[in-house]
Amino acid sequence: MDYSNFYSANANLMIPSPIRRMAHLTQKPGIISLAGGYPSIETFPMDIIRQLLEEAYSRRGAASFQYGLTRGNRELIEWLADFMKTRGVMTNPENILLTSGSQQALRLLADVLLSPGDVALVELPSYTGGIAALRNSGAELIGINQVDDGIVTEDLETTVIRLKAQRRRVKLLYTIPSFQNPSGITMSTAKRREVLTIARKHDFVIIEDDPYYELYFGDRPDTPTIKSLDNEGRVIYLSSFSKILTPGLRTAWVCADAGFLPKVEIAKEAADICSSTLDQEIVLGYCRGGHLARHVLNIRSFYYGRRNTLVQALRDSMPAGVTWTEPRGGFFAWVRLPEHIDTEAMLSASVDRGVAYIIGSPFHVNGAGKNTLRLAYSKEGPENLQKGVAILAELVSEWMKSPEARSGR
Amino acid sequence: MDYSNFYSANANLMIPSPIRRMAHLTQKPGIISLAGGYPSIETFPMDIIRQLLEEAYSRRGAASFQYGLTRGNRELIEWLADFMKTRGVMTNPENILLTSGSQQALRLLADVLLSPGDVALVELPSYTGGIAALRNSGAELIGINQVDDGIVTEDLETTVIRLKAQRRRVKLLYTIPSFQNPSGITMSTAKRREVLTIARKHDFVIIEDDPYYELYFGDRPDTPTIKSLDNEGRVIYLSSFSKILTPGLRTAWVCADAGFLPKVEIAKEAADICSSTLDQEIVLGYCRGGHLARHVLNIRSFYYGRRNTLVQALRDSMPAGVTWTEPRGGFFAWVRLPEHIDTEAMLSASVDRGVAYIIGSPFHVNGAGKNTLRLAYSKEGPENLQKGVAILAELVSEWMKSPEARSGR
Numbered sequence: 001m002d003y004s005n006f007y008s009a010n011a012n013l014m015i016p017s018p019i020r021r022m023a024h025l026t027q028k029p030g031i032i033s034l035a036g037g038y039p040s041i042e043t044f045p046m047d048i049i050r051q052l053l054e055e056a057y058s059r060r061g062a063a064s065f066q067y068g069l070t071r072g073n074r075e076l077i078e079w080l081a082d083f084m085k086t087r088g089v090m091t092n093p094e095n096i097l098l099t100s101g102s103q104q105a106l107r108l109l110a111d112v113l114l115s116p117g118d119v120a121l122v123e124l125p126s127y128t129g130g131i132a133a134l135r136n137s138g139a140e141l142i143g144i145n146q147v148d149d150g151i152v153t154e155d156l157e158t159t160v161i162r163l164k165a166q167r168r169r170v171k172l173l174y175t176i177p178s179f180q181n182p183s184g185i186t187m188s189t190a191k192r193r194e195v196l197t198i199a200r201k202h203d204f205v206i207i208e209d210d211p212y213y214e215l216y217f218g219d220r221p222d223t224p225t226i227k228s229l230d231n232e233g234r235v236i237y238l239s240s241f242s243k244i245l246t247p248g249l250r251t252a253w254v255c256a257d258a259g260f261l262p263k264v265e266i267a268k269e270a271a272d273i274c275s276s277t278l279d280q281e282i283v284l285g286y287c288r289g290g291h292l293a294r295h296v297l298n299i300r301s302f303y304y305g306r307r308n309t310l311v312q313a314l315r316d317s318m319p320a321g322v323t324w325t326e327p328r329g330g331f332f333a334w335v336r337l338p339e340h341i342d343t344e345a346m347l348s349a350s351v352d353r354g355v356a357y358i359i360g361s362p363f364h365v366n367g368a369g370k371n372t373l374r375l376a377y378s379k380e381g382p383e384n385l386q387k388g389v390a391i392l393a394e395l396v397s398e399w400m401k402s403p404e405a406r407s408g409r
Numbered sequence: 410m411d412y413s414n415f416y417s418a419n420a421n422l423m424i425p426s427p428i429r430r431m432a433h434l435t436q437k438p439g440i441i442s443l444a445g446g447y448p449s450i451e452t453f454p455m456d457i458i459r460q461l462l463e464e465a466y467s468r469r470g471a472a473s474f475q476y477g478l479t480r481g482n483r484e485l486i487e488w489l490a491d492f493m494k495t496r497g498v499m500t501n502p503e504n505i506l507l508t509s510g511s512q513q514a515l516r517l518l519a520d521v522l523l524s525p526g527d528v529a530l531v532e533l534p535s536y537t538g539g540i541a542a543l544r545n546s547g548a549e550l551i552g553i554n555q556v557d558d559g560i561v562t563e564d565l566e567t568t569v570i571r572l573k574a575q576r577r578r579v580k581l582l583y584t585i586p587s588f589q590n591p592s593g594i595t596m597s598t599a600k601r602r603e604v605l606t607i608a609r610k611h612d613f614v615i616i617e618d619d620p621y622y623e624l625y626f627g628d629r630p631d632t633p634t635i636k637s638l639d640n641e642g643r644v645i646y647l648s649s650f651s652k653i654l655t656p657g658l659r660t661a662w663v664c665a666d667a668g669f670l671p672k673v674e675i676a677k678e679a680a681d682i683c684s685s686t687l688d689q690e691i692v693l694g695y696c697r698g699g700h701l702a703r704h705v706l707n708i709r710s711f712y713y714g715r716r717n718t719l720v721q722a723l724r725d726s727m728p729a730g731v732t733w734t735e736p737r738g739g740f741f742a743w744v745r746l747p748e749h750i751d752t753e754a755m756l757s758a759s760v761d762r763g764v765a766y767i768i769g770s771p772f773h774v775n776g777a778g779k780n781t782l783r784l785a786y787s788k789e790g791p792e793n794l795q796k797g798v799a800i801l802a803e804l805v806s807e808w809m810k811s812p813e814a815r816s817g818r
Contacts, residue, residue: 001642003669006580006614008524008546014675020479041471049474053462062450065458065655070429100509100659104681111545115417132679136520137417171415205415233410246474248686250509260412266423270541272513276685277657 009116010138017128018362025347026356032388034375035356037181037331043299044246048291049282055289056281064281070269071261072098072253073280079287080253087213088228089237094258097265100250100275102211102238106133106174108267109207109236109254113171114139119163121173121204123151125334125363125372127181130174130209139171141365148325150177150187153194160202172205177226179212179330182363182374186328192226199234206230211240211252212330214296217304221328233257241283243331244296249279303331303378309385310377317393319400324375331378334360336371341399343373350395355388418525419547426537427771434756435765441797443784444765446590446740449715452708453655457700458691464698465690473690479678480670481507481662482689488696489662496622497637498646503667506674509659509684511620511649515542515583517676518616518645518663522580523548528572530582530613532560534743534772534781536590539583539618548580550774557734559586559596562603569611581614586635588621588739591772591783595737601635608643615639620649620661623705625738626713642666650692652740653705658688712740712787718794719786726802728809733784740787743769745780750808752782759804764797 019026019036026035056064071077074093081093099105106129114120116138122131124143135141144159145152156173163170173195177187187195199206208226227237233256240252254264286292310333311326318324324335335357337343344359360372377385428435428445435444465473480486486505493500508514515538523529525547531540533552544550553568554561565582572579582604586596596604608615617635636646642665649661663673677683695701719742720735727733733744744766746752753768769781786794 001666001669003614003666003672006522007672008520008522008527010524010546011521011672011676014521014672014679016671016675017678020678038476041475044471044474046471050466053466057459057462062453062455062655065453065657066450067447067651067656100681100685103679107680111417112420112423113415113417115419118417129679129682136676136679137419205412242476246471247476248474248683250681250683250685257410257412260410262425263412263416263420263423266425267420267545269426269429270423270512270538270545271516271680272509272659273538274657274659276509276659276688278691279685279687282687 010136013135013138014132017132019128019358022347022358025351028351031351031354031356032384033356033379034377034388035358036379037376038379039243039247040302040378043302045291045295048286048295052282052285052289055285056278059281064277066277068274068277068280070265070274072275073277073284076280076284076287079284083287084255087225089225089255091255092258095255095261097254097261097268098275098280099252099254099268100272101242101247102209102240102252103129103133104271105238105252105254106130106207106209107136108264108271110134110137110139112263112267113205119168119170121156121159121170122365123175123180124366125182125360125369126174126365127176127209128362131365134174143364143366146183146185148185150185150191151175151195153191153198156195157198160198160204164202170202170204172207173199174207174209175226176209178210178221178223179215179327181330182332182358182360183334184325184327184330184332186221186223189223192224193229196226196229196235206235207238208235209238211243213239214244215300215303216329217300217307218328227255233260244292244299245283245286249282250276251279251283306377306382306385309382310375310389313386313389317390319393319397321400322396331376333375333377335373335375337396338400339371341396342370344370346395346399350392353391353395355391357392419545422544422547423541426541427767428537431756434760437760440760440763440765441793442765442788443786443797444767445788446785447788448652448656449711449787452711454700454704457695457704461691461694461698464694465687468690473686475686477683477686477689479674479683481684482686482693485689485693485696488693492696493664496634498634498664500664501667504664504670506663506670506677507684507689508661508663508677509681510651510656511618511647511661512538512542513680514647514661514663515539515616515618516545517673517680519543519546519548521672521676522614528577528579530565530568530579531774532584532589533775534591534769534778535583535774536585536618537771540774543583552773552775555592555594557594559594559600560584560604562600562607565604566607569607569613573611579611579613581616582608583616583618585618587619587630587632588624588736590739591741591767591769592743593734593736593739593741595630595632598632601632602638605635605638605644615644616647617644618647620652621739622648623653624709624712626709626716627737630737636664642669653701653708654692654695658691659685660688660692715786715791715794718791719784719798722795722798726799728802728806730809731805740785742784742786744782744784746782746805747809748780750805751779753779755804755808759801762800762804764800766801
């Protein structure tokens with residue numbers, strides 16, 4: 001049966017993510033993958049998880065396997081309300097809601113906040129999963145440029161003023177201010193304050209997506225969470241256990257206005273009733289048992305090492321004219337090639353030589369970024385990082401020298 | 410901050426379920442709850458679960474805790490494609506997608522199929538979670554009457570014809586054909602065939618929600634799944650492990666047209682990337698280990714006993730003028746009081762006497778059912794079922810005799 005005539009208006013906006021769309025290319029056996037932004041399974045604390053499984057099984061017995069509260073495991077909510085202090089936020093359990101990963105939070109927020117025709121502002125580039133979540137509610141996504149220290153705040157304000165003059169409703173800004181996916185950029189403290197000031201002045205909401213907060217390299221950054229600067233509930237803060245425990249245990253949290261969260265809770269009730277109760281029990285044990293603080297020490301040094309390997313390899317081998325970010329945390333570096341090189345056209349040649357990356361254009365809601373690409377250093381070990389960058393650099397050099405080479409071979 | 414001005418059009422349609430809305434009344438300590446349709450935690454096979462946890466931990470090691478496929482655990486999909494034979498459906502892995510409970514499937518299907526103004530047909534009464542999932546996409550829900558053997562097929566066809574004459578787009582019928590939540594009604598074989606014929610003739614889709622399939626009492630019913638009668642992919646079949654293992658392990662499946670499921674998969678990717686990978690590993694072990702067949706034998710007899718206790722108590726104590734369904738499976742009986750009694754008005758008196766039920770009106774998208782209520786026999790043991798029904802019957806008798814009593818005391 002042909003379903004094409006049955007799809008909703010929103011369904012016609014739904015397209016697969018570039019990561020999934022190119023999976024047939026990038027997941028070939030033996031390929032060096034700088035593509036998917038998955039945490040390394042080497043970092044998963046399996047001995048701790050075994051113990052947490054046993055505890056979760058025993059703690060409340062069969063009751064742990066019943067339907068849970070839509071809002072989430074009450075004890076974990078209480079723990080997180082207190083934990084938010086470490087991110088500069090004095091808050092309460094009624095300000096916390098648990099979700100099945102931050103992806104679910106993004107989709108629920110889109111559903112609750114965005115009507116078709118509303119405007120959501122996103123960074124250029126931005127996370128494709130966030131873009132999909134917002135776009136699937138029929139909103140128009142408008143991009144704001146970023147530079148080395150984050151969003152260009154002048155562009156943000158002039159864009160908002162222009163849209164308001166066009167009688168468009170700007171509902172929200174979606175930002176990943178620390179070690180951004182995909183760019184690796186961190187927004188400066190001054191810009192965090194400015195962004196919040198502009199949001200107040202022009203009355204829009206900020207969704208602050210902060211999954212990499214704990215994954216800084218070297219000293220803890222002095223950049224505050226935007227949420228910690230917010231005294232009126234304008235910032236909806238998201239964070240997750242995907243990068244600081246494991247992503248398969250689908251557990252994340254939202255910290256937001258207490259009057260607003262009940263609406264998100266109702267949307268979640270219709271979306272899945274509740275998240276996995278076992279996953280939440282495991283995460284509760286992880287938090288209460290004090291494992292988090294020790295584990296993040298390990299993974300910081302693990303990913304810092306890989307980041308350094310990747311950055312050094314880029315410095316060693318990339319030809320002049322290529323630039324990249326050198327992230328102070330997270331999983332990603334962002335590479336900009338000369339304007340005339342199309343990274344999508346180059347991808348199959350790269351895969352033929354054994355290296356996969358993610359093309360930059362799908363991270364740009366304005367269609368730009370054709371000469372950019374994202375490199376993840378989270379999955380591959382040091383040797384493959386060096387080898388992969390060397391192969392890629394050679395390919396880029398060829399494509400820079402010989403415009404004909406752009407045909408693909 | 411006041412978010413009321415920020416809500417989307419869909420958010421303004423979102424209301425909490427009656428079960429959650431009345432939780433402050435129905436979850437008082439010591440109350441006999443015939444309200445929530447939760448499986449009994451006494452039935453959870455905890456020894457098996459302990460073993461399955463160990464297996465899930467060991468089977469693929471850390472890889473089990475990585476992000477999973479959006480489509481779901483591949484081995485579990487293959488198992489389910491084969492398992493669908495036991496429900497009369499010859500199918501393939503590309504026809505299966507796993508979701509975080511059937512609630513997620515319902516919400517994703519609504520998102521993919523329904524635009525504001527489209528019509529979704531639902532049974533009178535129908536499951537409130539299904540109603541919420543469909544309504545939250547802005548569709549208009551129109552109810553079709555049910556009698557003892559299911560939906561009134563003449564009403565179904567005349568309603569569709571009337572709506573088409575009004576140039577309304579009828580996209581789908583949502584049905585729970587076996588041991589329906591909330592009514593306990595099972596649709597006859599003849600009606601299943603007729604419903605499918607009408608859907609073909611007037612070109613709409615059928616969502617067949619079948620969580621209670623295994624929970625029949627006595628002999629296996631001879632009613633086929635509607636999906637087994639479908640040779641063109643018009644039926645989207647949903648079922649779940651919530652009632653045949655545990656609901657906290659959020660694992661359910663969709664069996665549908667192979668050309669259609671990729672759209673649902675894209676919607677799911679934006680909704681939560683993937684379901685809990687640990688939960689899916691546990692369910693995989695449960696299925697492969699042959700535990701399902703043994704476990705459903707136990708729970709059939711468990712719930713059959715409870716159903717018989719409830720039905721006998723209703724027969725023993727309810728006054729003439731009160732009718733109820735005597736379900737052949739599932740968790741629920743449906744009680745109809747004389748027209749003048751408002752079960753919502755009566756609820757606080759019932760709770761004061763120690764018995765909670767769910768009022769019938771929220772299950773009716775046409776605003777009817779004010780004199781109806783749902784009784785779940787899944788949670789309470791035999792003594793409380795008898796005691797609860799006796800208290801309720803006395804209260805109903807009083808309200809039938811004395812119209813003044815309807816003030817609440």
